Amino acid sequence: MVILFGFTLNGFEVLAWENMSILEVAGFYGIEIPTLCFMEGLSPYGGCRLCLVEVGPVGKSRLVTSCTYPAREGIEVRTHSQKVLQQRRMLLELYVAACPSSKWLQDLASKHHVTEVRFKPKGEECILCGRCVRMCREQMMGEAIGYVDRGTQRRITTPFDKKSEDCRLCGGCMYVCPVCQLRCQGPKEESTLCSSCLNLYPPCAEKFEEVMCYMDPCAACELEKG
Amino acid sequence: MKTFCHCNNHYGLENSSIILFMQNIQRNCGYLPEDELKRLADNTGTPLMDIYSIATFYKSFKLEPQGEHTITVCTGTACHLRGSGEVFEEMAAVLGVGSGGGTSEDGKYTLEKVNCLGACALAPLIVIDGHYHGNVTPGKAREMIEEHYK
Amino acid sequence: MNALGLLRDVKELKRLKSELKKEKREKFVSVCGDTGCSVWDSKKVDEVFRRVLEEKGLSEEIPVKSTGCLGFCECGPVVIVFPEEIFYQKVNEEDVEEIVEETVVKGKVVERLLYHDPREDKKIVKASDIPFYKKQVRNLLGDNWLIDPGSIVDYFSREGYAAAAKAFTEMSPEEVINEIKEARLRGRGGAGFPTGVKWEECFTKNVENKYIICNADEGDPGAFMDRSILEGNPHSVLEGMMIGGYATGSNHGIVYIREEYPTALEKVKNAILKARETGMLGENILNSGFDFDITVSVGAGAFVCGETSALVNSIEGKVGEPRQKPPHLAEKGLYGKPTVVNNVETLANVPRIIRWGAEEFARAGSKNSGGTKIFSLVGKIRNTGLVEVPLGLPLREIIYEIGGGIKGGGHLKAVQTGGPSGGCLPGYMLDIPTDFEELDAAGSMMGSGGMIVMDYGTCMVEFSRYFLSFLSGESCGKCFSCREGIYRMLEIVEEVAAGTATLSHLDLLEELGEMVKNTTMCGLGKTSANPVLSTLKFFKGEYLAHIMENRCPAGVCRALVTVFINQELCSGCGVCRKKCPEEAITGEKKEPHYIEKALCSKCGICIESCPEEAITRA
Numbered sequence: 001m002v003i004l005f006g007f008t009l010n011g012f013e014v015l016a017w018e019n020m021s022i023l024e025v026a027g028f029y030g031i032e033i034p035t036l037c038f039m040e041g042l043s044p045y046g047g048c049r050l051c052l053v054e055v056g057p058v059g060k061s062r063l064v065t066s067c068t069y070p071a072r073e074g075i076e077v078r079t080h081s082q083k084v085l086q087q088r089r090m091l092l093e094l095y096v097a098a099c100p101s102s103k104w105l106q107d108l109a110s111k112h113h114v115t116e117v118r119f120k121p122k123g124e125e126c127i128l129c130g131r132c133v134r135m136c137r138e139q140m141m142g143e144a145i146g147y148v149d150r151g152t153q154r155r156i157t158t159p160f161d162k163k164s165e166d167c168r169l170c171g172g173c174m175y176v177c178p179v180c181q182l183r184c185q186g187p188k189e190e191s192t193l194c195s196s197c198l199n200l201y202p203p204c205a206e207k208f209e210e211v212m213c214y215m216d217p218c219a220a221c222e223l224e225k226g
Numbered sequence: 227m228k229t230f231c232h233c234n235n236h237y238g239l240e241n242s243s244i245i246l247f248m249q250n251i252q253r254n255c256g257y258l259p260e261d262e263l264k265r266l267a268d269n270t271g272t273p274l275m276d277i278y279s280i281a282t283f284y285k286s287f288k289l290e291p292q293g294e295h296t297i298t299v300c301t302g303t304a305c306h307l308r309g310s311g312e313v314f315e316e317m318a319a320v321l322g323v324g325s326g327g328g329t330s331e332d333g334k335y336t337l338e339k340v341n342c343l344g345a346c347a348l349a350p351l352i353v354i355d356g357h358y359h360g361n362v363t364p365g366k367a368r369e370m371i372e373e374h375y376k
Numbered sequence: 377m378n379a380l381g382l383l384r385d386v387k388e389l390k391r392l393k394s395e396l397k398k399e400k401r402e403k404f405v406s407v408c409g410d411t412g413c414s415v416w417d418s419k420k421v422d423e424v425f426r427r428v429l430e431e432k433g434l435s436e437e438i439p440v441k442s443t444g445c446l447g448f449c450e451c452g453p454v455v456i457v458f459p460e461e462i463f464y465q466k467v468n469e470e471d472v473e474e475i476v477e478e479t480v481v482k483g484k485v486v487e488r489l490l491y492h493d494p495r496e497d498k499k500i501v502k503a504s505d506i507p508f509y510k511k512q513v514r515n516l517l518g519d520n521w522l523i524d525p526g527s528i529v530d531y532f533s534r535e536g537y538a539a540a541a542k543a544f545t546e547m548s549p550e551e552v553i554n555e556i557k558e559a560r561l562r563g564r565g566g567a568g569f570p571t572g573v574k575w576e577e578c579f580t581k582n583v584e585n586k587y588i589i590c591n592a593d594e595g596d597p598g599a600f601m602d603r604s605i606l607e608g609n610p611h612s613v614l615e616g617m618m619i620g621g622y623a624t625g626s627n628h629g630i631v632y633i634r635e636e637y638p639t640a641l642e643k644v645k646n647a648i649l650k651a652r653e654t655g656m657l658g659e660n661i662l663n664s665g666f667d668f669d670i671t672v673s674v675g676a677g678a679f680v681c682g683e684t685s686a687l688v689n690s691i692e693g694k695v696g697e698p699r700q701k702p703p704h705l706a707e708k709g710l711y712g713k714p715t716v717v718n719n720v721e722t723l724a725n726v727p728r729i730i731r732w733g734a735e736e737f738a739r740a741g742s743k744n745s746g747g748t749k750i751f752s753l754v755g756k757i758r759n760t761g762l763v764e765v766p767l768g769l770p771l772r773e774i775i776y777e778i779g780g781g782i783k784g785g786g787h788l789k790a791v792q793t794g795g796p797s798g799g800c801l802p803g804y805m806l807d808i809p810t811d812f813e814e815l816d817a818a819g820s821m822m823g824s825g826g827m828i829v830m831d832y833g834t835c836m837v838e839f840s841r842y843f844l845s846f847l848s849g850e851s852c853g854k855c856f857s858c859r860e861g862i863y864r865m866l867e868i869v870e871e872v873a874a875g876t877a878t879l880s881h882l883d884l885l886e887e888l889g890e891m892v893k894n895t896t897m898c899g900l901g902k903t904s905a906n907p908v909l910s911t912l913k914f915f916k917g918e919y920l921a922h923i924m925e926n927r928c929p930a931g932v933c934r935a936l937v938t939v940f941i942n943q944e945l946c947s948g949c950g951v952c953r954k955k956c957p958e959e960a961i962t963g964e965k966k967e968p969h970y971i972e973k974a975l976c977s978k979c980g981i982c983i984e985s986c987p988e989e990a991i992t993r994a
Contacts, residue, residue, distance in 0.1 A: 046897060047854050065700075070702060083894070087895050090887065094861070095856070095860075097864075118884055128853065151850060151862075152863045
């Protein structure tokens with residue numbers, strides 16, 4: 001039996017089912033909350049912190065990630081309060097500073113009126129949102145990539161940074177990456193594709209007949225053609 | 227493996243988990259060799275990726291062979307206030323290892339930092355092969371190593 | 377005494393205790409065997425004591441006890457001779473013969489080894505008369521003097537396991553929980569959550585297989601009270617866990633110890649084995665129908681595993697990342713079962729509450745929290761060591777009356793409580809009581825009880841840099857805001873320390889700090905900005921001096937200081953020239969030397985080597 005209950009979302013009484021996250025409820029009611037690490041079909045992760053919402057009465061509230069926080073009866077949620085927007089903007093500023101070349105992040109930042117970045121640009125290619133890791137495990141039933149090290153040293157790679165025997169070169173990891181734009185560096189170069197997936201060989205159809213390339217058109221192949 | 231079992235070793239004292247197995251491997255080999263970890267993955271059915279994640283997440287696991295002697299410099303707050311940072315730098319310079327520590331070229335010494343050993347009255351504290359030395363200064367540290375090398 | 381057998385019920389336990397009372401030895405020698413003192417070769421002192429007493433045929437009559445930490449680490453190795461409680465400090469092997477000859481045999485005092493009180497300029501004989509001990513209320517640490525942690529008999533003779541027996545046979549779990557609640561016992565690990573409430577939450581879950589975990593992953597740099605309890609009195613923690621297990625309805629306890637504490641691990645393992653042998657752990661304990669067993673888990677070097685959900689992950693053999701809450705551990709903890717995690721010190725308090733009753737226990741303490749708290753008083757303090765005081769005692773009393781003031785006669789600049797998650801409080805705030813709420817309101821926190829004292833030789837910018845760099849390596853890295861926020865704060869603070877920051881950086885730093893505080897998931901992230909925010913609040917002037925004047929007032933930040941030789945004081949002995957690793961010092965014999973600025977790495981070796989104290993850093 002499905003249990004319906006009510007809670008307050010941005011001042012409105014809304015209804016939700018059990019086991020629904022705040023993000024899902026908000027989406028159902030047409031309220032857009034920005035996300036990065038969240039992806040339908042993958043388990044919620046709560047790592048990017050962008051989907052923060054304010055829960056609790058004013059003065060006693062705290063910020064929680066809406067993708068992981070279950071809607072509960074009677075709670076008070078604000079998705080676009082001053083407190084939320086301020087932190088969200090700061091986060092986006094940090095995101096752009098970390099990965100200045102990502103168009104996705106730039107678009108997101110400009111949508112939220114982030115106009116300046118006060119930090120030194122880092123030029124990273126991975127924000128460790130972990131979509132690829134979850135894609136690999138949960139959808140592709142592979143265990144080829146995962147998190148390594150901790151703190152500021154944390155990165156995503158294959159076991160011992162070598163080509164993984166578990167990797168089937170499905171390319172799912174690259175398909176879900178929100179950051180890298182130019183994922184494939186062409187069939188000649190035997191380097192990393194983007195630091196979030198670290199397949200040492202590009203899954204280009206030209207090179208590997210049994211796999212298909214998710215890029216359409218593949219930027220690297222286009223480059224190759226001239 | 228995944229279920230709780232507290233009679234794994236003959237004392238029945240330690241919880242069996244992949245971390246315990248890895249600690250045992252490290253105790254036997256001095257570090258975590260890749261082959262051993264692969265075998266562990268096969269034997270326990272744990273993904274190799276998970277084992278690699280654990281091996282890199284926890285700082286006591288070493289993936290490289292260690293030097294003959296281990297020098298640990300405590301960098302806890304009390305030691306830091308009394309100058310353990312300088313002691314570490316000095317030792318790193320003498321042994322020719324990087325600022326993050328490491329093993330000297332001749333494989334004789336491994337220099338590493340540790341968060342706090344809880345002997346704050348003796349700050350700054352260094353441990354050479356399990357022997358504690360308190361109230362160390364950069365000068366004393368240099369002497370200690372130079373004496374060892376003789 | 378007969379060999380200890382299995383104690384089948386409470387009667388047998390009581391009989392054993394009355395036997396022990398009869399055989400009680402008044403005379404014995406306690407030698408501190410804790411890590412701190414063992415650095416000063418206390419192990420050898422211990423050995424020599426045993427040998428000398430053996431030679432004199434006194435070893436039967438006067439036992440030597442290798443005890444846990446006696447608290448006064450500054451004076452190590454510490455030896456206390458009972459029953460007179462004569463306190464000898466800095467004892468070495470050669471002194472043992474004399475102590476045995478004079479004190480143990482003749483009952484006389486060896487003057488030269490006594491503690492000298494610098495304030496009143498006199499020698500003090502009795503341990504409890506020393507100001508360091510006099511002001512303390514040593515409920516938890518007091519027994520460390522009297523018992524050998526390796527001996528369960530010693531623990532039995534100090535009312536050991538009486539509380540467990542009382543709880544199992546005379547009280548219902550609800551009554552135990554109520555007693556703990558009334559005692560106002562709050563978690564000593566940092567957050568100060570009421571222990572009774574925590575237990576009740578777990579108790580109300582009607583599930584088979586619950587767990588109680590003792591968090592002995594004491595990662596706070598500069599804190600070692602949990603280690604001392606485990607090494608000095610491990611059975612008190614085990615007993616606390618048993619009672620907790622009974623109250624929450626769990627039959628399995630796990631002690632999670634960090635691997636940097638090998639001695640503690642060994643002592644706890646030994647204590648568990650002894651408790652099993654005597655039937656204090658196992659099935660149907662003391663014929664009460666309650667089964668309980670304890671195992672240990674060893675950490676592998678991660679500060680974040682002190683966070684309860686990360687700790688649970690680590691026990692399960694996973695990467696020690698904190699879990700998303702809800703669900704809370706009391707709903708879904710270890711292996712998906714309701715789990716309670718308590719700190720070592722919290723659990724060590726439990727037997728006393730049951731034995732004494734809540735009222736008596738809470739007599740010490742403040743309005744909101746009962747009992748005592750152990751602080752590890754370290755840094756630039758005269759009496760470094762462990763200090764146990766009633767909650768609510770003002771900081772000033774701890775630092776000046778117990779701690780003896782600042783080492784080297786300097787002035788107090790700041791005191792930091794709560795480890796990397798706490799804040800720095802300036803000298804004028806010393807009168808606030810050490811209470812969870814009061815410290816929180818002041819911008820610091822109780823934390824697990826590290827208390828670091830700083831004088832004017834400490835640079836607050838450098839100090840926050842230290843904690844940030846500590847946390848940047850210890851954060852698990854999952855939350856972007858923690859990982860990146862700490863990295864960026866560190867970047868800015870490093871710029872301040874290098875003198876290249878601008879004023880706008882300070883606002884940015886504050887904004888970042890607030891962001892990290894608000895948006896991260898676990899306790900580590902939420903509190904990681906505290907050192908920065910509190911130093912920005914109370915010591916902004918120091919940040920400004922770095923930025924505006926390119927000057928480090930404490931003379932610490934290397935980029936902003938120079939090392940120079942006072943030409944008038946220099947005798948030209950040449951020691952510094954020989955010692956300098958950079959060969960930056962030149963000068964003729966017997967002539968004043970000088971330092972080549974461009975070559976100097978400011979390592980400070982010359983400063984420590986100069987016999988004339990002519991070299992300074994400013």
